[in-house]
């Protein structure tokens with residue numbers, strides 16, 4: 195049976211339903227009206243500047259998921275704010291003028307129709323990053339800013355609020371320009387802009403993305419332009435569709451994704467060079483490392499305010515870790531069956547190295563009566579997000595996933611994680627970062643998390659011992675045939 199057939203056979207009812215849903219979504223995107231300067235956010239075409247080639251059909255290890263896919267998956271999964279316990283670090287360049295923070299949107303003196311839009315979105319109070327960034331973002335004279343805060347903490351809302359606060363709908367030309375790395379991410383920002391501005395009459399938003407058409411000599415009469423660098427550059431310089439000098443607010447979002455995509459940096463620089471020196475320039479990123487900072491400081495001039503929200507430390511505290519020695523795939527399946535038979539498990543995730551293992555395991559566990567979700571890298575992002583949302587809603591108790599497609603999933607509510615195959619890097623070295631991300635977020639809300647690792651030979655034993663040493667946390671041996679011992683682990 196080919197991987198294809200394995201895979202096809204295993205698409206459960208849930209995925210068939212999701213497939214129809216995704217197909218309808220795709221059809222909608224392709225047949226969307228070719229909106230001109232309208233407020234509707236439904237550009238035609240479904241190209242992405244960086245559309246990813248579909249995963250190879252063979253059953254080898256999956257290629258890593260792109261940063262833009264992870265970022266889009268995160269956005270699709272965020273139905274609410276990720277409340278971070280970390281503090282904001284203000285690496286302000288100019289210590290003389292203090293940064294102050296606000297605890298309410300009223301304190302920001304927003305336009306009434308905008309405040310109404312914010313409340314209508316269910317935003318009762320600013321998030322951490324908004325508390326600190328918005329007073330500066332909305333102050334006059336405008337200040338440039340570089341802001342880093344992990345995914346889901348309210349960055350998009352912060353810069354959208356800034357653009358909507360500064361736009362003047364009586365002037366019929368683009369005054370705010372927001373760059374995003376991909377078609378899909380640009381659309382996501384457009385959705386937030388459209389929703390937040392629903393009580394602002396006369397506002398027009400447009401997307402400068404593939405599939406949107408402007409002809410030479412056209413002059414855009416929208417107020418806010420959201421686009422990918424290549425198309426935006428074409429519209430500004432080749433077609434002269436809008437005047438960069440009239441842009442009052444320039445936002446570069448997802449900077450960490452932007453720098454990972456070939457050519458986007460140069461196009462972003464060229465666009466930024468065309469802006470007026472009085473333009474307020476803002477850069478946002480979910481992560482903060484040397485390369486992002488170098489890009490940010492190069493493209494955002496005039497001593498910008500720099501604020502950072504540290505990533506929450508993930509740790510292996512209150513996680514009990516075990517390993518089970520198995521000499522074959524079959525023994526692994528049997529051990530897993532014993533575990534699921536011996537202990538009551540809330541929600542669990544099982545990580546496999548290949549699609550074939552994942553699909554075979556899903557088939558067996560489904561036959562054993564478990565409600566199983568199955569995730570892998572070659573599924574469309576929207577389908578992956580729906581499978582994860584179903585799992586989070588408790589519709590499936592077990593989520594079986596391959597190594598890479600689990601990136602970007604916060605696994606707060608699972609109590610058991612099984613490494614059916616231990617995480618290793620593409621060059622087969624122990625992948626401690628992935629191990630931590632998978633397991634470090636279980637065991638929340640006071641419950642102990644449980645991690646079970648299958649070891650099926652010398653190489654995986656070496657990997658497991660390396661991970662154990664790296665984190666300085668014991669991984670205890672568990673005998674798959676000793677049901678009493680297995681029962682005890684969940685006590």
Ligand SMILES: Nc1ncnc2c1ncn2[C@@H]1O[C@H](COP(=O)(O)OP(=O)(O)OP(=O)(O)O)[C@@H](O)[C@H]1O
Pocket residue numbers: 265268269272273274275276315316317318319320321324343344345346347348349350351352480
């Ligand atoms: N002040 C707020 N109060 C309540 N919910 C909020 C607030 N700000 C944003 N949200 C919601 O939190 C989620 C994440 O917000 P947003 O998309 O702005 O975060 P982000 O940091 O840009 O995420 P990403 O980096 O993944 O794009 C969204 O569902 C948004 O509606």
